[in-house]
Amino acid sequence: MTEQETGSTGGEDAGAGLDARLALDRGAFRLDAALRARPGEVVAVLGPNGSGKSTALRALAGLESLAAGRIVLGGEDITTMPAERRPVGMVFQDYLLFGHLDALDNVAFGPRCQGAGRAEARARAAELLERMGLAEYANARPGALSGGQAQRVALARALAVRPRLLLLDEPLAALDVHARASVRSELRRRLADLDCATVLVTHDPLDAMVLADRITVLEAGAVVQEGPPGEVAQHPRTAYVARLVGLNLYRGHARGTRVAVAGAAQGEHAEVSLSERREGEVFVAFPPRSVALYRERPDGTPRNLWRLRIDGVERFGDQVRVHLDGDFPLLADITPEALAELELGGGVEVWAGVKATEVRCYPA
Incomplete structure (x- = not known):
């Protein structure tokens, strides 16, 4: 069997990070792909519309059920674990911040759901907002934040549950073209400081090349290429990847x-x-x-x-x-x-x- 077929990372950090094989059917579409990420590593899943990127992310989050395969995170099989119990943080494409809550309570929401007291949850949220450079916006509601600020609040909210896996769904898609470059650079710095595995879904090759340590390319529900960004850019293996680079x-x-x-x-x-x-x-x-x-x-x-x-x-x-x-x-x-x-x-x-x-x- 190949590494892709087994879903094994083959590396010494395999048990500490993400090791998954995702197989599921949605009508005529079938996803069958292996994904892996070491702690501290950012893996970008890149592919055209309809390739299965978002389906893979939803499966990792527990929002889609697998027909076959498994999801192992930190050595623990979480395949059948309910979404709300998974040690997974997710930043959605449109951030989905709670409009009626300020930034502090948005970030504190996850810890409260995990059973933390109000004071403990808000203290953790304040610490994360400080790390994100947003301490002065703790009392601001989402409508008063810029796109970049809202993204950082969403990232802080995802990290507040202390995840072993962070999922980012098109994290720059909601930003206008003028904001993307600066926010992309800042997001890269934030991700470099994390010790959890990160899976980033994007259709933008620049996002993948700048943000990721490794790229996995999906086409028609299958992995067609993976490797470091430079290797993928220098040696494309499909027409889609060649067009991207x-x-x-x-x-x-x-x-x-x-x-x-x-x-x-x-x-x-x-x-x-x-x-x-x-x-x-x-x-x-x-x-x-x-x-x-x-x-x-x-x-x-x-x-x-x-x-x-x-x-x-x-x-x-x-x-x-x-x-x-x-x-x-x-x-x-x-x-x-x-x-x-x-x-x-x-x-x-x-x-x-x-x-x-x-x-x-x-x-x-």
């Missing part, structure tokens, strides 16, 4: 310095040249910025050259992203000046070239 990705068979790649358009084969020798099934990837476009076949031909058709053009930061179709579909990023100079538009045929040294190749 901005790479052209293909799978093929390498023989020496050439890789035969199945063309998506007509089922034909295109070839990619490498700067080093490889053998067997591989992925090849290169960034759109490494693609040069020409109206005429260039002299001093680069090692990789394909005749393609422009399928679309869009603004991409200070560049222009060109979508190219044909036997070897790809993306190219060029300057607006280059776009105007080449007089490129929909349906125009161009030559696309990539240097062999720009191509990454790794085992499939």
Whole structure:
């Protein structure tokens, strides 16, 4: 059995953190995924809409029942434990703070539910608000807080129950674009101070790359890739992950310095040249910025050259992203000046070239 099939972490901290295999059915959709997180580790679950991210989070929280598998937290099997008894704190996408309570009593709510007295619960809440830099807002109600402040109150409320597992559901989605960057940085600092395992669900690759120590990618209810953010970004294994990190990705068979790649358009084969020798099934990837476009076949031909058709053009930061179709579909990023100079538009045929040294190749 593979590590994913058993749900085992294989690490020395497996018994102290989260070790789960989540299998459940919701109509035609099936989730079957292993998730693990060590104490103090932040694991981001990334995936497209409908991939099972939120379902996985709800299952960990006890809000969804498993058909198979188990959830072990700190060495304790909590699979059938009621949600209210689980040592789990959760921050919802919209924070769900109680509007009729001030920040202090919002944070004290969890300890009170666990049986703590009013004075003890409020003392714990005050300490957490102090840690979050919110002591002066203890008497403020949620409506008077900024988005970032409300998020910190929600985080303090989740931590007030002293969880062994912290669950974050799209923690930055409720913020406007101007607030996200600063709140993201602050959240990373807060998470770095925690000693519990943290599972963060997001569809935003930047959130995952900045906040997480490790990334698990879900597609159609299954784990398709996992690893440190840098490893996932450098070596995507599905088209979805490649799009997230901005790479052209293909799978093929390498023989020496050439890789035969199945063309998506007509089922034909295109070839990619490498700067080093490889053998067997591989992925090849290169960034759109490494693609040069020409109206005429260039002299001093680069090692990789394909005749393609422009399928679309869009603004991409200070560049222009060109979508190219044909036997070897790809993306190219060029300057607006280059776009105007080449007089490129929909349906125009161009030559696309990539240097062999720009191509990454790794085992499939």
